[in-house]
Amino acid sequence: xxxxxxxxxxxxxxxxxxxxxxxxxxxxxxxxxxxxxxxxxxxxxxxxxxxxxxxxxxxxxxxxxxxxxxxxxxxxxxxxxxxxxxxxxxxxxxxxxxxxxxxxxxxxxxxxxxxxxxxxxxxxxxxxxxxxxxxxxxxxxxxxxxxxxxxxxxxxxxxxxxxxxxxxxxxxxxxxxxxxxxxxxxxxxxxxxxxxxxxxxxxxxxxxxxxxxxxxxxx
Amino acid sequence: xxxxxxxxxxxxxxxxxxxxxxxxxxxxxxxxxxxxxxxxxxxxxxxxxxxxxxxxxxxxxxxxxxxxxxxxxxxxxxxxxxxxxxxxxxxxxxxxxxxxxxxxxxxxxxxxxxxxxxxxxxxxxxxxxxxxxxxxxxxxxxxxxxxxxxxxxxxxxxxxxxxxxxxxxxxxxxxxxxxxxxxxxxxxxxxxxxxxxxxxxxxxxxx
Numbered sequence: 001x002x003x004x005x006x007x008x009x010x011x012x013x014x015x016x017x018x019x020x021x022x023x024x025x026x027x028x029x030x031x032x033x034x035x036x037x038x039x040x041x042x043x044x045x046x047x048x049x050x051x052x053x054x055x056x057x058x059x060x061x062x063x064x065x066x067x068x069x070x071x072x073x074x075x076x077x078x079x080x081x082x083x084x085x086x087x088x089x090x091x092x093x094x095x096x097x098x099x100x101x102x103x104x105x106x107x108x109x110x111x112x113x114x115x116x117x118x119x120x121x122x123x124x125x126x127x128x129x130x131x132x133x134x135x136x137x138x139x140x141x142x143x144x145x146x147x148x149x150x151x152x153x154x155x156x157x158x159x160x161x162x163x164x165x166x167x168x169x170x171x172x173x174x175x176x177x178x179x180x181x182x183x184x185x186x187x188x189x190x191x192x193x194x195x196x197x198x199x200x201x202x203x204x205x206x207x208x209x210x211x212x213x214x215x216x217x218x219x
Numbered sequence: 220x221x222x223x224x225x226x227x228x229x230x231x232x233x234x235x236x237x238x239x240x241x242x243x244x245x246x247x248x249x250x251x252x253x254x255x256x257x258x259x260x261x262x263x264x265x266x267x268x269x270x271x272x273x274x275x276x277x278x279x280x281x282x283x284x285x286x287x288x289x290x291x292x293x294x295x296x297x298x299x300x301x302x303x304x305x306x307x308x309x310x311x312x313x314x315x316x317x318x319x320x321x322x323x324x325x326x327x328x329x330x331x332x333x334x335x336x337x338x339x340x341x342x343x344x345x346x347x348x349x350x351x352x353x354x355x356x357x358x359x360x361x362x363x364x365x366x367x368x369x370x371x372x373x374x375x376x377x378x379x380x381x382x383x384x385x386x387x388x389x390x391x392x393x394x395x396x397x398x399x400x401x402x403x404x405x406x407x408x409x410x411x412x413x414x415x416x417x418x419x420x421x422x423x424x425x426x
Contacts, residue, residue: 011410
């Protein structure tokens with residue numbers, strides 16, 4: 001869903017549509033009886049409500065605004081949630097930052113467990129879990145010699161990326177997900193949408209936490 | 220809704236005061252604010268319309284308007300045309316400033332203000348010549364409440380337009396979206412006032 005009223009131009013279009021509808025009600029009432037006009041008005045209100053609902057469905061096509069750095073530093077925006085501490089991701093970031101002045105911003109969306117939690121803004125636990133995972137990731141990155149900092153982002157990864165890009169002039173984006181058979185982000189085409197909407201190189205890293213744990217020495 | 224920012228680059232710093240504003244809204248806060256305000260206004264009008272339809276449908280008097288009262292439909296129709304025209308002029312003002320045409324914006328704002336003031340003048344004149352008052356039956360009460368509530372909104376809209384017009388003549392506003400919010404926000408409010416009048420006119424005067 002999106003807000004169908006976003007500007008004065010939208011409000012003006014609504015006014016014109018309502019004006020035309022009202023004109024038809026007035027004409028029908030004057031030509032027939034008030035009851036006929038009232039029935040037509042009711043029909044228009046219901047039809048308008050349905051049309052408004054349908055026009056508000058789906059996301060608006062858009063281009064994400066990207067801020068520019070210009071200080072010669074290479075900046076990598078990393079978006080990951082449960083896979084944020086995965087070795088494959090840490091290695092990928094380290095490779096991308098190797099041999100140059102680089103900086104990474106790790107954004108971890110706070111994923112809520114249910115739609116009810118989302119609507120009730122019951123996100124404290126999700127934020128805390130995301131923060132814990134992100135801290136472990138930052139420790140690993142700093143241990144690998146990467147200058148990195150972190151943020152907790154919106155539960156929608158696209159919104160989290162958009163938010164981060166307003167303040168962080170990234171040169172590239174790395175999105176980390178579970179393997180395709182277990183990734184909800186891949187199911188929602190997050191990587192594809194990011195490539196379409198953002199004018200930056202977007203890399204996709206698949207982290208198989210199960211396989212990494214199996215291969216960890218001691219397991 | 221559920222985002223929060225935890226900057227870890229410099230360790231955990233003590234944070235005082237309110238939390239940072241959420242960045243996730245894709246609509247600027249002034250526009251969002253006026254839309255939220257309009258939602259509350261729609262509910263206010265909804266309460267008055269509920270009273271109107273209760274009196275008209277549930278109480279169901281033998282005639283509406285009750286004998287011997289009559290509503291000046293033709294005058295109100297002309298007034299409706301005047302108010303609806305003012306939405307076109309405020310839209311013209313905004314389109315003008317979006318293209319960088321400051322003269323067009325000033326002209327559009329002035330025309331809108333004059334059309335709004337004309338509407339209000341005709342409505343007051345209508346009240347003077349109606350021949351019934353708010354104390355005459357439930358019909359009189361609800362008629363004056365609905366049209367008076369709307370008239371009050373037109374007055375508020377005129378005040379907002381006055382500020383925007385004065386600012387326009389003092390050289391404020393530009394073609395960038397963020398530079399003409401002072402016209403955009405009153406413009407949205409003005410469209411709301413016009414839409415409400417279309418509904419009030421159709422319901423009270425026509426149906």
